Amino acid sequence: MRFNQLLARRSTLVPAGAVLAAMMVLSVTPVGAAEGSGYGAGTYSIDSGPVELSGWPSSSTPVIPKYVAFGDSLTTGFSIPRCVEDRESSPWGCDSANPPARPYPNRIADARGYTYSDDPDHYDDPAFFPTPGYPDVTLDRVGIWGDRIDEAALSYGNNMNEKGPWKAQLRAVELATELVTGALGINDFRLTGDLKQWAALYFQDYHFGETRVKERAYDIIDRRDAAFDQMFASLREARDNGATVVVTLYYYFYHDGFDCDVTHDVTKTVVDILNQELKTRAEGFNLKVADFRPAFEGHGAGVGNGEEYTFGTDCSTTKAVAHETIPSWMPFIGGAGQEAIKRGYDPHPNAKGTKAMAYVILGVLP
Amino acid sequence: MKKLAYGGVLVLAACALGVGVARSQSAVITSLAELSSACESSDKTAGFASVVLDHDLHVRDERATLAVPCIVYLREGASLAIVDSELRSAHLVVTDDAGSMPLSEMTLPTPGTLATEKPVPVVEPLEGVARVRIERSTLTGDDDAGLLVRLLHAEGHIAVADSTLDYPASSWMTTTNTDRTGRPGGFEATGSTFRSVGPPSEGIWLVASGPGRLIDDRFETTANDGLAMVVTAPCQHSNVTGITGRCHSP
Numbered sequence: 001m002r003f004n005q006l007l008a009r010r011s012t013l014v015p016a017g018a019v020l021a022a023m024m025v026l027s028v029t030p031v032g033a034a035e036g037s038g039y040g041a042g043t044y045s046i047d048s049g050p051v052e053l054s055g056w057p058s059s060s061t062p063v064i065p066k067y068v069a070f071g072d073s074l075t076t077g078f079s080i081p082r083c084v085e086d087r088e089s090s091p092w093g094c095d096s097a098n099p100p101a102r103p104y105p106n107r108i109a110d111a112r113g114y115t116y117s118d119d120p121d122h123y124d125d126p127a128f129f130p131t132p133g134y135p136d137v138t139l140d141r142v143g144i145w146g147d148r149i150d151e152a153a154l155s156y157g158n159n160m161n162e163k164g165p166w167k168a169q170l171r172a173v174e175l176a177t178e179l180v181t182g183a184l185g186i187n188d189f190r191l192t193g194d195l196k197q198w199a200a201l202y203f204q205d206y207h208f209g210e211t212r213v214k215e216r217a218y219d220i221i222d223r224r225d226a227a228f229d230q231m232f233a234s235l236r237e238a239r240d241n242g243a244t245v246v247v248t249l250y251y252y253f254y255h256d257g258f259d260c261d262v263t264h265d266v267t268k269t270v271v272d273i274l275n276q277e278l279k280t281r282a283e284g285f286n287l288k289v290a291d292f293r294p295a296f297e298g299h300g301a302g303v304g305n306g307e308e309y310t311f312g313t314d315c316s317t318t319k320a321v322a323h324e325t326i327p328s329w330m331p332f333i334g335g336a337g338q339e340a341i342k343r344g345y346d347p348h349p350n351a352k353g354t355k356a357m358a359y360v361i362l363g364v365l366p
Numbered sequence: 367m368k369k370l371a372y373g374g375v376l377v378l379a380a381c382a383l384g385v386g387v388a389r390s391q392s393a394v395i396t397s398l399a400e401l402s403s404a405c406e407s408s409d410k411t412a413g414f415a416s417v418v419l420d421h422d423l424h425v426r427d428e429r430a431t432l433a434v435p436c437i438v439y440l441r442e443g444a445s446l447a448i449v450d451s452e453l454r455s456a457h458l459v460v461t462d463d464a465g466s467m468p469l470s471e472m473t474l475p476t477p478g479t480l481a482t483e484k485p486v487p488v489v490e491p492l493e494g495v496a497r498v499r500i501e502r503s504t505l506t507g508d509d510d511a512g513l514l515v516r517l518l519h520a521e522g523h524i525a526v527a528d529s530t531l532d533y534p535a536s537s538w539m540t541t542t543n544t545d546r547t548g549r550p551g552g553f554e555a556t557g558s559t560f561r562s563v564g565p566p567s568e569g570i571w572l573v574a575s576g577p578g579r580l581i582d583d584r585f586e587t588t589a590n591d592g593l594a595m596v597v598t599a600p601c602q603h604s605n606v607t608g609i610t611g612r613c614h615s616p
Contacts, residue, residue, distance in 0.1 A: 196571075200595055206610060208591075321597055322516075
């Protein structure tokens with residue numbers, strides 16, 4: 001759904017003046033022209049710095065979010081088949097309604113008394129639509145499907161998302177007054193799109209007795225050092241503002257079963273290295289850490305018997321590699337197969353998974 | 367020259383893999399030369415010709431050139447056998463395209479041995495008829511040509527014996543069973559040479575959800591640190607050079 005469509009759909013709830021003002025913000029504010037969060041009495045900006053607004057009803061004073069949940073697709077509740085990827089039309093990167101799993105930030109909000117929007121348009125940015133008669137929301141869920149840490153850092157620098165009018169998620173983090181949860185980084189490794197390349201390194205390690213998988217993972221992290229710096233600078237700012245900050249550690253996506261050696265071992269290696277980076281930095285700033293791995297033990301994709309905490313139910317290396325074995329000189333390949341593979345290996349948390357993630361986070365909160 | 371071709375229907379593929387194919391009755395393909403002609407005369411999609419074989423094409427003692435990139439679809443259980451022959455080609459794809467078969471419903475292979483486990487089971491020669499068989503033949507790619515054999519059905523065995531496959535861009539042969547039932551296809555190579563030396567090369571990949579068996583083979587590639595990737599389950603090799611992956615000496 002396009003943004004103006006979203007505005008139109010919300011028009012039954014939002015006063016016309018507010019809609020116009022909001023549209024003006026988007027139309028008159030130059031991209032990346034201003035610095036600063038811009039949240040303050042009488043002024044705010046969704047993406048590009050302070051802009052004076054007029055015509056807002058007094059009851060529409062923007063709400064400062066208490067809880068900001070940042071991150072990637074793991075915060076969205078969507079599965080691969082249910083996410084229609086579109087970052088221009090959705091703040092969460094999925095222009096789809098009704099995520100098949102309740103996102104874990106919403107579960108935490110339920111448990112901690114934060115409010116959020118269940119609007120099918122799923123616009124829950126409290127700063128943008130503070131609408132009379134529409135409940136203030138105190139959870140700002142800003143995680144984006146597919147977002148990489150280097151993208152998030154770039155968006156922070158540009159003071160707006162790479163696509164769409166949404167504010168940069170790490171900027172949102174700095175506004176939280178009570179709670180921040182999340183992590184970024186896993187998408188930078190391209191585990192699904194480049195599985196065959198990871199498999200090649202894995203088998204070279206096996207042949208030569210080397211550690212190329214680990215070296216590549218460390219190299220990716222090293223090349224994103226500045227992005228990690230930015231993420232943790234934003235988290236530190238939230239902490240200094242009084243928020244409890246919980247850095248989440250990724251879980252192992254795939255079951256360690258027959259024919260799952262590459263899918264499990266490679267993702268485990270990468271996840272462990274990424275998690276160590278996140279954990280070390282978090283502890284260095286005295287932030288809390290929520291480790292999803294123990295909760296997902298025995299519940300990875302491919303474990304069977306309905307025990308998965310992921311939407312995916314397969315972990316077979318041969319199937320995954322075979323269907324990724326499409327040479328670059330081949331300009332096209334059968335459509336259904338690739339989509340089916342994506343579904344089968346979908347690492348995103350299902351309802352059981354998001355529930356487990358919420359419990360893990362709640363367990364480390366004071 | 368002895369031809370073992372038993373019919374075939376040339377169908378012009380109007381669309382790409384997995385997309386609707388417009389079928390039109392045409393000459394029966396009984397030789398590599400006829401296959402070449404069929405490829406050249408078919409409509410092209412993104413530069414690729416396509417030919418559908420719904421009957422076996424078994425050729426022996428032939429010399430032929432496929433001058434255009436071509437996809438050969440094996441339908442209705444058709445098989446392709448090239449024996450005592452030489453084929454030079456542009457990009458060549460051989461597939462039994464599963465179309466819309468949901469891969470999430472694939473059957474897993476019978477539990478076997480992981481790369482790190484011992485002992486290694488003995489891998490017996492494949493039972494049944496190979497869907498793709500290359501025997502005492504040489505298949506050579508043009509300057510930047512690649513080979514892709516991609517089978518997606520049960521019993522989709524691939525067998526290469528006493529042959530040379532030399533494709534600069536890549537030499538990839540995969541067989542995974544996307545059917546609800548039946549045994550996963552395996553891969554067997556004996557006394558053969560696989561080369562993919564570019565430049566550039568995307569290497570050699572042999573992937574099967576069924577068993578793999580490599581004996582007296584040689585693999586040469588400039589990709590992946592000079593190693594061909596063999597991912598079958600289980601897999602066994604003897605007197606083979608240039609591979610890594612999930613394959614063990616007996």
